[in-house]
Amino acid sequence: MNTGNHKRLYILVIAFLFIEIVFFYLFTQYFS
Amino acid sequence: MSILDWCVLIITLLAVVAYGIYKSKGEKNLEHYFKSGNSMSWLLVLISIMGTQASAITFLSAPGQAYTDGMRFVQYYFGLPLAMVVLCVTFVPIFHKLKVYTAYEFLEQRFDLRTRALTSVLFLIQRGLSTGISIYAPSIILSSLLGWNIYYTNLVMGGLLIIYTVSGGTRAVAYTQMQQLFIVFTGMFLAAYMVVRLLPGDIGFIDALHVAGKMGKLNVIETKIDVTDAAWWKDKYNIWSGLIGGFFLALSYFGTDQSQVGRYLTAKDMHESRLGLLMNGLVKVPMQFLILLIGSLVFVFYLCYKAPVFFNQKETEKVLATPYAGEFSALSSRYDSLSAVKQQHAQKLVKAIHTQDPAIKSIYDTESCKEDLRKTEAAAQQVRKEALAVIKHADKTADTNDTNYIFLYFVVQNLPRGLVGLLIAVIFLAAWGSIAAALNSLASTTVIDLYKRIWVKERDDRHYWRASRWFTFAWGLFCIAVAMFASKLGSLIEAVNILGSLFYGTMLGIFMVAFYMKKIGSRSVFWSALISEALVIGIYRADIISFLWLNVIGCLLVMLLAVALKGLDRVKGA
Numbered sequence: 001m002n003t004g005n006h007k008r009l010y011i012l013v014i015a016f017l018f019i020e021i022v023f024f025y026l027f028t029q030y031f032s
Numbered sequence: 033m034s035i036l037d038w039c040v041l042i043i044t045l046l047a048v049v050a051y052g053i054y055k056s057k058g059e060k061n062l063e064h065y066f067k068s069g070n071s072m073s074w075l076l077v078l079i080s081i082m083g084t085q086a087s088a089i090t091f092l093s094a095p096g097q098a099y100t101d102g103m104r105f106v107q108y109y110f111g112l113p114l115a116m117v118v119l120c121v122t123f124v125p126i127f128h129k130l131k132v133y134t135a136y137e138f139l140e141q142r143f144d145l146r147t148r149a150l151t152s153v154l155f156l157i158q159r160g161l162s163t164g165i166s167i168y169a170p171s172i173i174l175s176s177l178l179g180w181n182i183y184y185t186n187l188v189m190g191g192l193l194i195i196y197t198v199s200g201g202t203r204a205v206a207y208t209q210m211q212q213l214f215i216v217f218t219g220m221f222l223a224a225y226m227v228v229r230l231l232p233g234d235i236g237f238i239d240a241l242h243v244a245g246k247m248g249k250l251n252v253i254e255t256k257i258d259v260t261d262a263a264w265w266k267d268k269y270n271i272w273s274g275l276i277g278g279f280f281l282a283l284s285y286f287g288t289d290q291s292q293v294g295r296y297l298t299a300k301d302m303h304e305s306r307l308g309l310l311m312n313g314l315v316k317v318p319m320q321f322l323i324l325l326i327g328s329l330v331f332v333f334y335l336c337y338k339a340p341v342f343f344n345q346k347e348t349e350k351v352l353a354t355p356y357a358g359e360f361s362a363l364s365s366r367y368d369s370l371s372a373v374k375q376q377h378a379q380k381l382v383k384a385i386h387t388q389d390p391a392i393k394s395i396y397d398t399e400s401c402k403e404d405l406r407k408t409e410a411a412a413q414q415v416r417k418e419a420l421a422v423i424k425h426a427d428k429t430a431d432t433n434d435t436n437y438i439f440l441y442f443v444v445q446n447l448p449r450g451l452v453g454l455l456i457a458v459i460f461l462a463a464w465g466s467i468a469a470a471l472n473s474l475a476s477t478t479v480i481d482l483y484k485r486i487w488v489k490e491r492d493d494r495h496y497w498r499a500s501r502w503f504t505f506a507w508g509l510f511c512i513a514v515a516m517f518a519s520k521l522g523s524l525i526e527a528v529n530i531l532g533s534l535f536y537g538t539m540l541g542i543f544m545v546a547f548y549m550k551k552i553g554s555r556s557v558f559w560s561a562l563i564s565e566a567l568v569i570g571i572y573r574a575d576i577i578s579f580l581w582l583n584v585i586g587c588l589l590v591m592l593l594a595v596a597l598k599g600l601d602r603v604k605g606a
Contacts, residue, residue, distance in 0.1 A: 006306055010117045013313045017113040020317050021271070024106070024252035031245025 033178060033444075037453030044215060044457040045192065048208055048464070052196025055207040062496050065201035066133050066476045068298040076206050077308025080295040081286075082316070083209030083465035088170035088189075089436065091220065091462050094320065096435035098327025099334075102251040104269040106324055108580070109317050111278025115286060116313035120306040122547050123287045128302040133480045134473075135293040135543075142546040143554035145485070150558065151542055152481040155290055156474060158535045160507065163470040164514020170463050171515065173436050174456065176346040177444055186515040193464040194508035197471050198501050202298050205468045212461040219451075219458035220323065223439075226447055227329040232336050235382050242385045243335065243378060244328040246402045247409065252321070277580030284536035284583055288543050290473035291466075330442050335378040335405075341367040341419045343434040343441045347427075356426040363419040370412040377405040471511070475504040533579045534572060537586015538565045544587060545594050552594045553601030560593030 033041075058064050072080070097105045123135075132138055136155070140148035167190035175182040196204045228237050235243070244250050254270040286292045286309070299305040341364045342348050351360050384396035420432045443455045479500045484491075488499075538561050545552050545560075568586045571577060577585075 006120060006303075006310070009307075009310050010120070013113045013117055013310050016314055017110065017317070021110065021253065024321070025255075028245075028250060028252050031241050031250045032248070 033452060033456070034449045036449045037456070040450055040453030041457050041460075044454065045188075045460055048211055048215075048461060049192050049195055051211055052193075052200060052204045052208040056196060056200030056204045058200075058203060060497055061493050062133075062479075062500065064203065065497055065500050066294065066472070066480070068201070068203040068206065070298065070300055071203075072206060072298040072300060072304065074299065074304040074307035074311065076210065077296050077299045077304060078311045078315075079210045079213055080206040080298070080469070081292060081308060081312050082319075083213050084291055084295055084469035085285075085316075085466070086213075086216070086462055087166050087466040088459045088463035089166065091216065091323065091458060092170060092173060092436045092439055094323045095327030095330055095439035096437070098249060098324040099331045099438045100435055101269075102249045103321070103324040103328060104251050104254045106252055106317065106320050107254065107269050107271050107274030108278050109282075109320050110271065110274040111276065111280070112282040112316050113313035114275070114279050115282035116309045118283060119287055120309055123293075123543070124296065124302055124305050124309070126547070127293065127297060128305065132297070134290050134477050135288055136290070136477065136481045139542065139546060140485075143557055147542065147554055147558050147561075148481060149486065150561065151288075151539055152477050154535050154539060155288075155477055158531055159289070159291060159470055159474055160510060161514060162532055163467055163474070163507075164511040165518055166463060166467055166470070167511055167515035168518040169436070170459050173440060174459065176344055177437065177440055178456075183516060186512060189460060189463055190467060190508065190512040190515055193468045194471070194505060197468045197508065198504045201500070201504075202294065202472055205472050206295070206298065208468065209465045212465045215454075216458045216462050216465075219454050220326065222451060223443060223447065223455060224322070224326045224329065226451065227326060227333055227442070230446055231333060232379075234379075234386075235332070235336065239382050239385060240329055240332040243332050243381055243405075246381065246398075247331070247335070247405065249328040249331050273578060273580050277578070277584060280540065280583040280587055281533070281536065281580060284540035284587070288536065288539040290477050291470045294473045294476055295469065327439065330439060332378075333442065333446075335374050335409075337375070338368060338371045340364075340441070341416055342423065342432075343437040344431065345437075345441075347423055347430050347432075347434075350430065351423050351426045354426040356422050360419060360422045360426075363415055363422065367412055367415045367419065370408055370415060373408050374405065374412065377401060377408055381405055467511070471504050471507050474507040475500050478503045478507070530572065530579055533582045534568055534586075535565070537568055537583040538590055540583065541587040541590025541594075544591055549591065549594060552598060555600040556594050556597040557590070559600060560590050560597050563593055564589035 059069065063069055094105065126138060127135065130138055130141060134152070136148045136152045139151055167186055171182055171185040171189045174180055175185045193208075196208060228240065231240060241250065256270075296305040296308055299308060340348070348360075351357065380396050381398070381401040384393070384398040384401045387393055387396065423430050423432055440455075440459070444452055447455065479496055483499060483503070484496055488495075541564060542557060542561050545557050564586055567589055568582055571585060572579070572582060
């Protein structure tokens with residue numbers, strides 16, 4: 001597979017999604 | 033609407049059309065018309081992708097969705113960033129290497145002309161019909177709330193954008209989308225600011241969040257699933273359906289739908305295409321979160337002030353003109369009384385949240401205030417349910433889903449003059465962004481995959497450029513005609529929305545076989561696609577699963593059947 005020189009960006013996108021999910025989980029818990 | 037609102041609306045819309053015509057200047061050839069001469073930066077690609085995906089219904093429906101069901105709808109977008117990464121690794125390099133105009137061109141190089149034509153036709157049917165509905169859906173809401181004629185509203189919604197889409201092609205579409213998104217985000221930000229400002233003096237933004245959260249409207253993450261419950265598979269918005277189903281849906285939409293593929297093929301090079309897509313993966317989820325948050329704030333607003341029992345005023349007026357008027361009015365009055373009780377409980381809950389004083393805490397306990405408010409809300413919802421049943425009794429064809437009307441009702445009833453006009457313009461511009469890209473992609477698929485390849489071969493570039501303009505215009509007329517026809521068939525909206533998820537899985541399956549299963553030939557993929565499509569339609573008709581899973585099933589079926597039918601490729605003449 002041709003991942004080119006964007007590996008860091010791919011990791012950033014996936015890591016950001018993970019952080020978002022954790023943030024949303026805490027957000028849901030905090031305000032409920 | 034006031035004169036000021038009309039002025040804001042008309043000036044905004046005309047300014048966008050004028051800008052689109054201004055940006056139409058450029059070379060008159062097919063490459064510039066459909067790929068903007070491969071001149072776009074990643075930022076324009078990003079804006080174009082976002083403007084294409086976000087239709088008017090996104091901005092009308094999402095706040096309404098949060099109002100009725102909470103914010104869990106955002107999970108539907110969790111699969112999108114993952115899909116962006118897979119697209120960048122797999123689809124983008126191949127499309128750029130082959131220098132294709134449409135995604136379906138690649139299928140002829142990998143399989144045969146028959147598979148390319150089949151996939152193109154599937155796309156044209158699905159996108160042509162759904163674009164007609166994306167004209168009709170916001171038009172019917174605007175015409176119901178503002179008393180406009182639905183046919184004229186359809187004409188403005190689907191007609192004005194044709195001027196710059198025909199004359200300027202992809203370039204005009206992308207540049208106007210930039211302007212449109214700027215106005216859309218400004219309008220939505222102002223609306224969010226106004227909701228908080230219009231709340232009673234003692235309720236601030238954080239208090240509103242606490243109240244919304246305690247009423248279950250900030251349920252962004254839904255991890256609880258009961259697999260023993262057969263209805264689990266029909267639950268649309270939990271983290272698993274969002275990650276897995278949303279991933280396949282986004283992969284199909286961005287990888288196989290020409291209205292999106294056509295956007296990132298305009299980039300200068302592969303690097304810019306990838307950056308545009310990855311940035312979309314970063315910003316899409318927070319953007320949807322903020323739009324949904326407005327809906328949760330509107331919910332708190334209507335806890336503090338009187339809400340109508342049903343937000344679609346046109347249906348309300350209709351029922352009041354029937355013998356059911358008395359029954360409906362009685363329910364409406366009961367709902368109003370419960371609204372007054374809700375207001376008191378909401379005030380008590382805010383006091384309980386605010387205070388640190390144990391003496392006051394003993395009177396206003398957060399948990400008991402929350403329970404009181406929840407109970408009253410549940411009672412109000414029961415009354416609303418009865419009111420909906422009365423509407424349905426009075427007119428069997430009545431649309432009892434008012435989710436899409438909630439946000440615009442709030443805007444029209446509560447926002448100051450001028451801002452109402454701007455928010456109405458936001459609806460038009462959001463619609464134009466996605467409709468213009470759809471018309472452009474319908475024309476590119478018709479010209480590149482059918483007209484130039486099958487019907488009229490070997491003419492000069494100028495001829496195909498002219499044909500592209502005519503096809504853009506013709507598709508524009510077709511979509512307006514669908515919108516006009518749809519006004520007689522209320523349930524068509526849902527039918528056509530589902531139509532997309534019925535076809536996307538199969539289309540994605542064909543592309544996945546093309547990319548990852550090198551030993552599979554054209555005959556097996558063609559027949560596996562046809563059989564899978566029939567099975568997906570069968571599963572949908574049996575109504576055993578949420579539509580999000582249909583994409584997964586369609587895609588996997590094509591891949592599995594292609595392996596099973598591999599023997600067909602060895603048949604002589606295959």
